[in-house]
Amino acid sequence: AQSVTQLDSQVPVFEEAPVELRCNYSSSVSVYLFWYVQYPNQGLQLLLKYLSGSTLVKGINGFEAEFNKSQTSFHLRKPSVHISDTAEYFCAVTFMYSSASKIIFGSGTRLSIRP
Amino acid sequence: DAGVTQSPTHLIKTRGQQVTLRCSPKSGHDTVSWYQQALGQGPQFIFQYYEEEERQRGNFPDRFSGHQFPNYSSELNVNALLLGDSALYLCASSLVETGANVLTFGAGSRLTVL
Numbered sequence: 001a002q003s004v005t006q007l008d009s010q011v012p013v014f015e016e017a018p019v020e021l022r023c024n025y026s027s028s029v030s031v032y033l034f035w036y037v038q039y040p041n042q043g044l045q046l047l048l049k050y051l052s053g054s055t056l057v058k059g060i061n062g063f064e065a066e067f068n069k070s071q072t073s074f075h076l077r078k079p080s081v082h083i084s085d086t087a088e089y090f091c092a093v094t095f096m097y098s099s100a101s102k103i104i105f106g107s108g109t110r111l112s113i114r115p
Numbered sequence: 116d117a118g119v120t121q122s123p124t125h126l127i128k129t130r131g132q133q134v135t136l137r138c139s140p141k142s143g144h145d146t147v148s149w150y151q152q153a154l155g156q157g158p159q160f161i162f163q164y165y166e167e168e169e170r171q172r173g174n175f176p177d178r179f180s181g182h183q184f185p186n187y188s189s190e191l192n193v194n195a196l197l198l199g200d201s202a203l204y205l206c207a208s209s210l211v212e213t214g215a216n217v218l219t220f221g222a223g224s225r226l227t228v229l
Binding site: 032034043044046049090092094102105106107108 | 119121150155157159170171205207217218219222223
């Protein structure tokens with residue numbers, strides 16, 4: 001069965017420190033991979049996506065993610081976080097079946113930045 | 116270029132009532148999906164509309180229904196509201212030809228059922 005797992009529900013970090021938010025998936029079909037960010041009382045905004053090509057993907061706000069097919073992971077990283085990065089981050093995977101596609105979101109990781 | 120717009124932003128209903136939420140997709144998009152996001156959880160897929168037809172449906176009861184209009188805008192209807200229907204309802208639009216489900220989300224409609 002297809003699934004998406006975000007291993008950490010909360011990640012506290014100090015400002016200007018690096019951060020990694022983890023995402024793993026389980027799939028028997030090909031996939032497309034996404035990270036979305038949700039600020040308080042807002043909808044979700046696309047941070048970055050992997051559709052094909054280079055496995056290292058760069059997104060907005062200095063974030064990047066690496067697709068590791070053997071590990072079935074798509075971890076999100078930022079070398080130096082800011083207070084403004086405080087938000088909820090969702091990993092999403094589109095599973096490509098022969099007749100249709102299905103997107104599943106992870107349960108989210110709350111990133112809190114300490115000054 | 117307008118993104119996805121949703122209305123109303125907030126609403127309060129009582130158990131048993133019915134509610135209609137509205138969504139206008141991003142300009143150029145032809146597919147609309149609806150999600151329910153309960154507090155502290157990720158978005159749960161309700162259904163997706165393309166060419167005015169429901170293409171896919173998540174694990175939601177028939178109390179949840181929708182519609183897509185010729186201009187690609189969409190409505191989500193929920194009948195016989197339950198307390199558990201309280202959530203943020205998100206509309207997302209995309210282009211069907213990409214197949215990858217690259218979604219553009221609206222800000223959501225927060226429904227409170229008392």
